Each structure stands twice: as structure tokens, then as C-alpha cells.
Amino acid sequence: MRLLPALALAPMLVWAIPATAQEAAEPVTPASIVAAAPASDWRPIDPADLLVMDLAPDREGKPRRVVIQLMPEPFSQGWVGNIRTLAKAHWWDGTNVYRVVDNWVAQWGDGEDDEAKAKPLPEGLRVVPESEYVLTLTDETDDAVLGHLQDAFEALTEGRHYWSQRTNDDWPRLGEYSDVSTFVRGWPIASNEDEPTAWPTHCYGSVGVARSTDTTGTGSELYAVIGHAPRQLDRNIAVVGRVIEGIEHLSTLPRGKGELGVYDDAALRVPIVSARLGNEVPEFSQPRFEYLASDSASFAEYVRVRANRNDPFYKVPAGGIDVCNVQVPIRRVGAP
């Protein structure tokens, strides 16, 4: 039996990409569109916008590096600023991954219950107000952001785009789509037309700021989503980034058996050897990652095809896709 099931079920993989999407014999797939995208449709990711976190090697001695892209302006910048401060202070060095819950999150930082024993935080962290969970859209809002959101609203009205999704208020009142999702600067963003606001969404791989009930968190305790998009956390926790490489070093960790998935066995905690902004890591001193620009023709086509798979494996195209299933293409460039 030829193992076509494995082939058929695969996500995009570079080796499967045809030389050009135009080769008549090759089906058009999300991967073929990404492969054919011109260089001008890709945007470099500034190393200063990466958080490079090295976990202790695994038990075979293999390195475990997790690369996180920080959220761009104008979203969540209060917390992102704190994360830069924490990284520059090398604050995470010696902390650990202390909580892993299946289909939920892997969480890291100090993780100390006892306030007297908690690791002191560096100077200069902001206390960020809840109001910064969302961006309030005004005449002053960055044109690039407004433009994307405007496009998304128009697309929704005209029924010509595929990544719109009602997810929030007034669901599911017919004829009222107060919420819409789109992509801004390569990030999935939800928005509300009635009270003009926009906010980053929680998808697989999203990195957020853990917090107590009465605070918004500093950014010292972070988590990555390792399951289905927990959209109920949108506007309730700051999304500050996404894992763009090495998510498997978090998603494969043993699930915690203690309260709320905290490791009750301290030996399971995974030490964080270092966490640095990318521009402080020699291997990342030049841009090493690019994302497919979400305002490019290639991206629009990529989403269209992901929502309407018609290569031979697919019998019925879905005809739609939710914003967290789009998966913005990100690639390494240059030497590995």
C-alpha cells in the first residue's frame, strides 16, 4: 500500500512546491502560490522585533530554540516595550517553562507563587491599562492600519474576500456584522465597526501576557497557544507576538499534572538559558525571516486558495476559512 494518506494530509512543505505555479501539470495549492510569490511581496522581519529564547537542550542534548516575532505597532506596544526591557535585562535567563496544558498554552517566566521569593523585575516596566487591549480607531490612526481595516470592511460588504469572520458581539444576528477579521502587516486582526476598535487575535502559536484577575500583566510571564484558537481571550489578554520557529519545543512538552497544568514535579520545568532580542543574537544580526505581505496580491491569492482547495485531493472546497486557519507564510532567508 503506497502511503498516500501521509502525502495527502500534509500541510505545505517546501520540497513539495513545484518550480512555478504556472506549470500546467501542477495543481495550484497554497504552497505553489507561496513559492511563486515575487520577492517584492515578501517583507523582512527586523531582528530587533524577534525574541530568541533558548531552552536547555533536550535529553539527547539537542538545542531547543524558540523564535518569537513581537507584535508590530500600533498593537500591544505597552507590553511589547516591557518585553524589550526584560530581554535587555536578561531577565528570563534562569527562569523556566512551568506550565503546559493540552490544547491550551505553554507558559514561562518566573512562575513563583510566593511573592517574597519572586524574581525582582527590572526598572522601567510600564503598567499598561486595559484600554490598550484594543486599538481605538480615530482620524489619527496610522493610515496603513486604517487602510487594511477599511479594505476588510469593504471586502465583507462586497462578499469578495474570504477571511472575514464574525466572532464577537451580536453573534449571530442576521445582517449585522459588527465584527470582522483581516490581516494588518501580516498579523490576524479583529475589528469592530460599531465602536471602532481593532485588536490582535489569539491563534495557534500566538504569544500572550499572563496576568492576574486584577492586573494586565507586565510581560514577564508569557504563554504560547498550543491548541485551537482561544478567541475568548481576545481583548482580555494582551497578544504580544507569535512563535515563528521552534513551537514544537513548547507544544511537545509534557502536560503539567499540578493545579491548572503547572508542573508539580520541579524536575519537569524546562530551564530558559537565555532570551534575547534578535539583534543581540549573532546569528540574527541580519534579517533571517520574511513574511508574505498581507496587502500583496500573492497573499490574497494564497488565502483564496486555502479557502477553496481544488487540487486533486480535495473533493469539496470549503469555500471559506477562519482567520486563525490562514497561517501567514513566514520563511527563513539567507544562511540557516
Place this chain on the structure above:
Amino acid sequence: MRLLPALALAPMLVWAIPATAQEAAEPVTPASIVAAAPASDWRPIDPADLLVMDLAPDREGKPRRVVIQLMPEPFSQGWVGNIRTLAKAHWWDGTNVYRVVDNWVAQWGDGEDDEAKAKPLPEGLRVVPESEYVLTLTDETDDAVLGHLQDAFEALTEGRHYWSQRTNDDWPRLGEYSDVSTFVRGWPIASNEDEPTAWPTHCYGSVGVARSTDTTGTGSELYAVIGHAPRQLDRNIAVVGRVIEGIEHLSTLPRGKGELGVYDDAALRVPIVSARLGNEVPEFSQPRFEYLASDSASFAEYVRVRANRNDPFYKVPAGGIDVCNVQVPIRRVGAP
């Protein structure tokens, strides 16, 4: 620093459930509603509808049992019948988990590329036609199924339910909701009003039948979803069950580095010691699991609260929820 971030981010955990949801001091949460659900709102899961798969112990010698609930009638029954035949023949014994892809699937079975070396299949497997990916709704359709779908359509029209979601055709044409999701017999089901059909959805933990491009698969090669719901597979692959216990034994496995995530190192393959229907496993000879009936008042309230979290941690209730984020409550009963 008290570790409230961990508490705040947690999913339902039994120990956190208040004694009754009515205790004024306790916030109403999905967990409190589940805890307060009367016994009459729970339905036993027949052991004959379980597939109990024991993987080889992990390297600490700990057992790894994965319990799968098979899809009930009238969905995917051709493949489910094959799975019963394969389990009764002990066919999976000695096969293995051979492919794991992050945010996608863990896949098991024979996994043999070479047809000459493939493990022979038992007699009596059906070749199931593609038409059985969906249930075509007719006057003959089981009243219980039709009733649920009818309710879902009405709920959508009246805007009174919360689990409806456009996911498919004609997305996102305003005012046309040809597709709707709901729950039938405790399972997330999508449906299309225009050409009356209904089908099981791919969510986290769903088990499906791997196949080649030109077949529908026998059921010998199975996968479990270990990431964000891949709804594009709906109506393209048979969903035959869901993991109700032990998903972590699949989701934490190392990701495959070979083609399409197949383990290129044979030593990584995880042996399947046995896979049996629950009624052949002594520990499961009596029902050991129950699910919260999706036509119960408790379930409706559970979904409403999951879509509108208003306990102290949540600042902005989402106001909606997608069908794969609902997570039908399932619990163990009796002795562990």
C-alpha cells in the same frame, strides 16, 4: 508574586468547580455549569463505541492509553464499521504511530510505503463511497438528527443561539447563511440548508481516516488532529471519532522530520501494543464515560457562558464562539 496568571488562564478543572453554581459568591463559569448539571443531562458512552489504544510505555515506563469515542449513527458509519472489524481482528497490534506534524495531525497504522510489505487487511472491509462523507437529509432521516439540525437552523434565523458559524459555501455573502454548525448527539456537526446535507467537523482531537487521493480510505490508517481545527478537511475525509482521554500521548510526540512529518528515524515510531473496542477491555466493560447531552438545558447554558464569559477574569465577553471551541463536556464515571 502570587501566580494568578496560571489560575486565570486555566481551562475547566474539576477541583476548581464550586459546589453549586448557585452559590452567590461563586462566578458562573462553564465549569460551574457542568458541575451543576443534573444526572439526567448526562448520557453514558457505550463501551462498544470506544476504541482503546495502548501505546508502548514511555521511557519512564509509564503507560500510554488513548481512548477514542467512535462517531455515532448516522455519520461515517461505513468507516466506523471497518474500524470495528479492524479492532476485532486486533489488526493495529504491532503497528505504530509513524507521522506527527505540529499544529496538524498525529497518524498511525501500518504506514508502509511498499505495497509488497504492507500488512494484510482483514476480510470484510467495505469500500466506502465519497458520498458518505456527508449525510444527505431526507424525509427518512432519523428524527433526532433532523430535529437537532432544524433547531440549529431556527436558532440561526432567530439569532438566539451561539454556536452557529458560517464556515463554508458562499462565505461571506451577506444575508446568506447556507452553512451552519450545531451539535447532534454530543458531536459538532456542520450542515448546509441549500443542498440538505450534514457532516461531522474536524476539531482538535477529531479522529479521521487517512486516505490517498483516489480512495476514501479503509480506516486502517487513522489520524488525530493536534492543532487548530482544519475545517478544510470537512467533507473531504471521514471523521470517525474523537480522542476523549490521553490525547497528550499523541500531541506531545516528537514532530517527524521526514517527508510530510513521517518519522525518518524508525526508532521514533511509537508501537501500538493493542487497540480494542471498549467492550473487550475489562476496565471498560461498564460505561466509564458520559457526555453532556447536547440537547440538554445544561449544554445550552454551557455554550452560552463559554461564548459570554463574565467571571472576574474576563473584561470583554466574546459574544460568540466557534463550534470547535465549544468542547463538549465528557467525564469519567465510577472507579477510575
